[in-house]
Amino acid sequence: MPALSLLRQGNPLANAEHQRDVLERDNQSGIPSFQSTLAVHGIVPLKSGQLTSLQVNVGKLCNQTCRHCHVDAGPDRRELMTKENFLHCLRLLSESTIETVDITGGAPEMNPLFEWFVSEVHRLGRHVIDRCNLTILTAPGFTHLPQFLADHHVEVIASLPCYLEENCDAQRGDGVFQKSIEALKLLNGLGYGRENPELKLSLVYNPIGPALPPNQQKLEQSYRDQLRQRFGIEFNHLYTITNMPISRFLDDLLQTGRYDEYMTLLVNSFNRNSVQSLMCRSTISIDWQGNLFDCDFNQMLNLPLVDTLPRSVSNVRIADIEDRPISVGRHCYGCTAGAGSSCTGSLVPG
Numbered sequence: 001m002p003a004l005s006l007l008r009q010g011n012p013l014a015n016a017e018h019q020r021d022v023l024e025r026d027n028q029s030g031i032p033s034f035q036s037t038l039a040v041h042g043i044v045p046l047k048s049g050q051l052t053s054l055q056v057n058v059g060k061l062c063n064q065t066c067r068h069c070h071v072d073a074g075p076d077r078r079e080l081m082t083k084e085n086f087l088h089c090l091r092l093l094s095e096s097t098i099e100t101v102d103i104t105g106g107a108p109e110m111n112p113l114f115e116w117f118v119s120e121v122h123r124l125g126r127h128v129i130d131r132c133n134l135t136i137l138t139a140p141g142f143t144h145l146p147q148f149l150a151d152h153h154v155e156v157i158a159s160l161p162c163y164l165e166e167n168c169d170a171q172r173g174d175g176v177f178q179k180s181i182e183a184l185k186l187l188n189g190l191g192y193g194r195e196n197p198e199l200k201l202s203l204v205y206n207p208i209g210p211a212l213p214p215n216q217q218k219l220e221q222s223y224r225d226q227l228r229q230r231f232g233i234e235f236n237h238l239y240t241i242t243n244m245p246i247s248r249f250l251d252d253l254l255q256t257g258r259y260d261e262y263m264t265l266l267v268n269s270f271n272r273n274s275v276q277s278l279m280c281r282s283t284i285s286i287d288w289q290g291n292l293f294d295c296d297f298n299q300m301l302n303l304p305l306v307d308t309l310p311r312s313v314s315n316v317r318i319a320d321i322e323d324r325p326i327s328v329g330r331h332c333y334g335c336t337a338g339a340g341s342s343c344t345g346s347l348v349p350g
Helices: 012-029 034-040 083-094 114-123 145-151 165-172 176-189 216-231 247-255 259-268 272-277 296-300 330-336
Strands: 053-057 100-104 127-132 155-159 201-205 237-240 283-286
Touching (some): 100 114, 114 127, 145 176, 155 176, 176 216, 216 237, 283 296
Parallel strands (some): 053 100, 053 283, 100 127
């Protein structure tokens, strides 16, 4: 099987199609389709309900290149959402009762229209989440952002894959841990993660390699103890997220020969109780070009909404995409394994 890193030198769409081929070739390995597993458990078709979150990927430009990044973002990417598509997102939001706008990237703050968009969403009275890599908050030209985020009551959900420097830097790059600690202290200084309920600060953990996350509650306490004792840092929640077998992580699995092992782990760990709370059931995902997807992971695989639905934010109405059948694939096992996984952590208490 060719290494995906070679394919990424070409067309991103071709890369997405190749990744889907990799996942679907599991028919030859005896790995059941996700749809067949849902059918065994009487969950067909998988459908959404009322939408509560609009997740907007505003581009793939990032100041980091992380090994686990499912967006394949980096400093050399130039895909950025335009004002036209931002306006379509705002129109959709204003016509709905959606409560939360979840802004992601890349480093979403590197889109030149990020602050304008946040301000507009805030003006509409909706809750804003910024999925932040932390280091951007200390980068030249962006040091004003912590105050901006606080002024607009933006919830910060920040990636910190480990409280140990060597593990964090191994996944995200040399020096990232210390810059992340500096950014967390800046946010704490503004009231984030402390007594102000309007300034929420949560951290995201994902495993270093092909393993499921540990118990979220226990790991949160370990993070809290370590960061408080060593750095005086406070935060609200820790979210554990399973590494999805797509993009750079899929590349790594293939190159190390651990792909079949990891997929088998995900399949064997399927948890029916996680399905009810899957993020695709309450979220619609929009890419930088305005295309609609059931989730951020389907977006990276260019797996569109089912054929009967609108596929662009420019011509969609909320009624069109609520109570919709959801497009699934074998990568969906990543969201249903163990305690389950979503953009706000595990789905099943335990």
